[in-house]
Amino acid sequence: MFNQLSKPFIRAFQGAVLATGAPLGWLLIRYLQDIEIWTELVEYTGVYLYMLVGTTVAFACFGWYVGHNESLSDELAIRDHLTGLYNVRYFQNRLVEEVNSSKRHQIPLSLIIYDIDHFKQINDHYGHPAGDKVLIAISEIAQKNLRSSEVIARVGGEEFAVLLPFCTEEHAIQTAERIREAVSKVIVTTDNQTQISRTISLGVASLQQGENCDSLYRRADTALYEAKNSGRDKVAVSSDSKISN
Numbered sequence: 183m184f185n186q187l188s189k190p191f192i193r194a195f196q197g198a199v200l201a202t203g204a205p206l207g208w209l210l211i212r213y214l215q216d217i218e219i220w221t222e223l224v225e226y227t228g229v230y231l232y233m234l235v236g237t238t239v240a241f242a243c244f245g246w247y248v249g250h251n252e253s254l255s256d257e258l259a260i261r262d263h264l265t266g267l268y269n270v271r272y273f274q275n276r277l278v279e280e281v282n283s284s285k286r287h288q289i290p291l292s293l294i295i296y297d298i299d300h301f302k303q304i305n306d307h308y309g310h311p312a313g314d315k316v317l318i319a320i321s322e323i324a325q326k327n328l329r330s331s332e333v334i335a336r337v338g339g340e341e342f343a344v345l346l347p348f349c350t351e352e353h354a355i356q357t358a359e360r361i362r363e364a365v366s367k368v369i370v371t372t373d374n375q376t377q378i379s380r381t382i383s384l385g386v387a388s389l390q391q392g393e394n395c396d397s398l399y400r401r402a403d404t405a406l407y408e409a410k411n412s413g414r415d416k417v418a419v420s421s422d423s424k425i426s427n
């Protein structure tokens with residue numbers, strides 16, 4: 183986040199430093215023409231100041247613009263184009279980082295994977311655009327029910343993952359329940375005024391001693407399928423396969 187925000191500042195600074203090249207370059211030319219530098223500076227103080235300030239402002243503005251565009255394209259590269267959530271590539275990188283950090287600092291880490299129930303029926307009955315609307319609405323409500331430190335991503339067509347740093351299994355189950363309940367209350371109105379609602383099934387897993395990313399993800403995914411197999415609209419926990427709701 184800090185890096186994203188600071189890019190325009192970095193480029194503006196680089197532009198400003200680069201800008202000093204114009205008066206310095208001109209001064210060098212004058213020196214090579216056997217003109218006394220000090221006399222030159224005294225005689226043309228205004229011109230050199232104007233050159234310095236003018237080019238600094240112009241290069242800094244240009245640098246800011248370049249940095250701003252770089253930030254935007256960096257942000258787009260890690261976002262899912264439909265829902266605006268993080269994409270699977272970003273999520274995989276964050277998962278590795280968070281698992282390493284959790285092991286290093288001995289702090290808890292939990293993962294929730296969830297999938298929309300009977301989503302195919304929406305596409306089949308109401309069309310793909312209606313399905314897209316549901317994906318967007320469910321993404322928004324899930325995000326509203328998370329803390330800013332929690333990382334939510336769309337990791338498949340109608341599959342999502344939430345990474346919860348510093349979060350114990352108990353807290354992750356509460357969060358999963360909160361998302362499940364919030365999603366079940368969402369009503370999406372299609373273009374032809376049909377109202378659709380959907381439930382989700384969720385799997386929860388917390389990082390265990392000596393475990394790696396693949397194993398954590400696999401356990402959360404297995405729990406998700408347990409939730410599906412036990413009737414959907416449920417939260418299942420990997421460690422002891424508890425089913426809530």
Ligand SMILES: Nc1nc2c(ncn2[C@@H]2O[C@H](COP(=O)(O)OP(=O)(O)OP(=O)(O)O)[C@@H](O)[C@H]2O)c(=O)[nH]1
Binds near residue numbers: 302305311313340
């Ligand atoms: N509208 C829309 N549909 C998508 C998108 N990505 C994937 N899908 C659809 O999501 C559906 C997933 O269907 P299934 O894997 O059978 O899952 P399901 O119908 O939700 O059934 P369960 O998961 O078993 O409850 C498929 O029909 C895909 O075409 C998307 O971006 N937009």
